[in-house]
Amino acid sequence: MFKSLGMKLKALFGAKTYDEGFFEELEDTLIESDLGPRLSMEISDMVRQEAKSGKLKTHADFLRFVSDILKEKVAPWVYQPASSPQVFLVLGVNGVGKTTTIAKLAYHFHLQGKKVLLAAADTFRAAAADQLELHAERIGVRIVRQADGSDPGAVVYDAITSAQARHEDIILVDTAGRMHNKENLLRELQKIDKIIANKNISADSYKKFLVLDATTGQNALSQAELFHQAVKLDAVILTKYDSAAKGGTVIRIGEKLGLPIAYVGTGEKYTDLESFNAEKFLSDLVS
Numbered sequence: 001m002f003k004s005l006g007m008k009l010k011a012l013f014g015a016k017t018y019d020e021g022f023f024e025e026l027e028d029t030l031i032e033s034d035l036g037p038r039l040s041m042e043i044s045d046m047v048r049q050e051a052k053s054g055k056l057k058t059h060a061d062f063l064r065f066v067s068d069i070l071k072e073k074v075a076p077w078v079y080q081p082a083s084s085p086q087v088f089l090v091l092g093v094n095g096v097g098k099t100t101t102i103a104k105l106a107y108h109f110h111l112q113g114k115k116v117l118l119a120a121a122d123t124f125r126a127a128a129a130d131q132l133e134l135h136a137e138r139i140g141v142r143i144v145r146q147a148d149g150s151d152p153g154a155v156v157y158d159a160i161t162s163a164q165a166r167h168e169d170i171i172l173v174d175t176a177g178r179m180h181n182k183e184n185l186l187r188e189l190q191k192i193d194k195i196i197a198n199k200n201i202s203a204d205s206y207k208k209f210l211v212l213d214a215t216t217g218q219n220a221l222s223q224a225e226l227f228h229q230a231v232k233l234d235a236v237i238l239t240k241y242d243s244a245a246k247g248g249t250v251i252r253i254g255e256k257l258g259l260p261i262a263y264v265g266t267g268e269k270y271t272d273l274e275s276f277n278a279e280k281f282l283s284d285l286v287s
């Protein structure tokens, strides 16, 4: 997984004393791991101060210090049961693993004995609802869908009405990841957001997740900024963690947008979803 930063830090520590070259290389190493120039400089400066005061004598001191700085920047989002139905709006551009993640979440909550409903509100991409329906059948959960091209807001409205009537626990709403243009997409998502808010779903029961592909760096950060601006997000779900070489993006998203990380996708199977654990993530990142 994210061994590369840890291995690079180890090599760096082994080869150098704390001279200017060390700090330059440290900064480059952090930038290469997608932490971005500003944060990389900040971390490098903090290491410089700490090293000056003689506190970073061993490799382990150095790694712990970097890891502690990073820990401050990223928080987990923890699932809390709330009044039913809980509505989870799942957002993200096409290809990030949104459908797979919804299926994994459906599987996860279904196994916990919750009544899960899928709402196929990506009516723009042909076959999106078919794909979701296939998962619903396999997992054994219900789905609300309408014809391709119909109003996504109407799908969400129907899903909530129907879940309320049947006392279902969790609605996972799939949304479009692409439309004619970005403005259309964001406007559509804002409409859905308003419909949910008008359906008397309390803030505790309504959460918005952005699905991001961990293998993309700066791109993921820009997507997060865009979606967060349009419909204030609650948390991020990271996919393809199993094939990501860098982990820095997560920390930048946590730091820049103040968004916690909820789940991490570690493969293509329904069981390949973990709750985000900052300790484990950071020990993977810097060990």
Ligand code: GDP
Residues within 6 Å of the ligand: 092, 093, 094, 095, 096, 097, 098, 099, 100, 101, 177, 239, 240, 241, 242, 243, 264, 265, 266, 267, 268, 272
């Ligand atoms: P969507 O367009 O965002 O709905 O993306 P899909 O759910 O269709 O996923 C796109 C591709 O990414 C598929 O081949 C998935 O199997 C794959 N995928 C999704 N999540 C993960 C993950 O956590 N790890 C890996 N390795 N592949 C994933």
